[in-house]
Amino acid sequence: xxxxxxxxxxxxxxxxxxTALSWAAEHGREGAVKILIGREGVNPHRPxxxxxxxxxxxxxxxxxxxxxxxxxxxxxxxxxxxxxxxTLLWHAASCGDEGAMKILLRREDTDPDKPDQEGRTLLSHxxxxxxxxxxxxxxxxxxxxxxxxxKYGRTPILHAAQFGCEGVxxxxxxQEEVxxxxxxxxxxxxxxxxxxxxxxxVxxxxxxxxxxxxxxxxYKGETPLMCAVRKxxxxxxxxxxxxxxxxxxxx
Numbered sequence: 001x002x003x004x005x006x007x008x009x010x011x012x013x014x015x016x017x018x019t020a021l022s023w024a025a026e027h028g029r030e031g032a033v034k035i036l037i038g039r040e041g042v043n044p045h046r047p048x049x050x051x052x053x054x055x056x057x058x059x060x061x062x063x064x065x066x067x068x069x070x071x072x073x074x075x076x077x078x079x080x081x082x083x084x085x086x087t088l089l090w091h092a093a094s095c096g097d098e099g100a101m102k103i104l105l106r107r108e109d110t111d112p113d114k115p116d117q118e119g120r121t122l123l124s125h126x127x128x129x130x131x132x133x134x135x136x137x138x139x140x141x142x143x144x145x146x147x148x149x150x151k152y153g154r155t156p157i158l159h160a161a162q163f164g165c166e167g168v169x170x171x172x173x174x175q176e177e178v179x180x181x182x183x184x185x186x187x188x189x190x191x192x193x194x195x196x197x198x199x200x201x202v203x204x205x206x207x208x209x210x211x212x213x214x215x216x217x218x219y220k221g222e223t224p225l226m227c228a229v230r231k232x233x234x235x236x237x238x239x240x241x242x243x244x245x246x247x248x249x250x251x
Contacts, residue, residue: 019046019054026057030065033058037069044070045080053080060091064099067092071103079111090116090125101134105141113144119151127156127172130165139175147177153184161190161206164199173209181212187219195224195240198233207239214240 021042024032033054037044047053058066079087089110092100101122104110115121123144126134135156138144149155157178160168169190172178183189191212194202203224206212217223228236 019048021046022048022052022054022057025054025063025066025070026061028058028061028063028066030063030069033066033069045077056080056086056088056091059088059100059104062092062100064103067100067103071107077109079109079114086116087111087114089114089122102137105137111143112138112141113148115148115150119149121145121148121150121156123148124150124154124156124159127165127168128159128163130160130163130168132165132167132171135168135171139171145177146172146175147179147182149182149184153186155179155182155184155190158182158184158188158190158193161199161202162193162197164194164197164202166199166201166205169202169205173205179211180206180209181216183216183218187217189213189216189218189224191216192218192222192224192227195227195233195236196231198231198236200233200235200239203236203239 019042021033021036021044023029024036036042044055045053047056052060055067055070058070089101089104089112092104105112113121113123121144123135123138123146126138139146147155147157155178157169157172157180160172173180181189181191188196189212191203191206191214194206207214215223215225217226222230225237225240228240
């Protein structure tokens with residue numbers, strides 16, 4: 001087997017940047033990773049031209065077995081950034097793999113609230129993907145701010161509302177730091193995002209909270225009801241109309 005030959009360089013980079021270890025990590029080849037990571041002269045942290053390390057490749061692809069090997073065999077920096085300012089957790093979150101993320105979150109030296117280049121935290125990504133289990137785990141870490149906005153002013157609950165993640169919305173509403181009526185940089189609230197995407201159940205949930213203003217407009221002046229009318233969402237329109245308006249329309 002070529003990997004066992006001492007006269008071959010296992011740390012040689014190809015023209016595209018990745019080493020043999022990076023390739024093995026990206027493709028989930030656990031056996032090859034175990035051999036390579038123990039070879040003298042192999043740098044397990046060596047990045048390619050984009051700043052992506054072998055461990056980042058494994059985390060991005062959701063290869064939790066490979067991630068375990070790296071974390072057990074070598075000291076790694078879980079908060080190391082690549083050229084896109086993304087951490088290992090971000091790479092794992094981008095593919096929605098809870099297994100790899102849970103491994104990283106068990107490490108005390110992992111910052112679970114570190115944002116990526118868009119200012120989005122792991123909680124934000126978990127919220128938009130409806131990963132309720134991971135959301136609960138993250139909320140159990142004192143470093144995590146459940147109301148932290150990204151650079152566009154969008155909070156985790158706003159992302160959850162936008163993608164219709166009812167369970168996550170309910171979980172986040174139970175957090176004291178979460179403002180369910182907070183606007184983003186365009187003046188849009190979680191309710192407005194839920195309405196715009198026709199997520200009836202999320203609309204119902206949000207309307208059940210006194211902190212939510214049903215007719216709060218965006219900075220362009222569009223209210224949730226106006227948005228529902230423009231989109232033609234009849235059921236959502238019925239939810240947003242005040243009782244007196246429904247009574248008058250039926251008389």
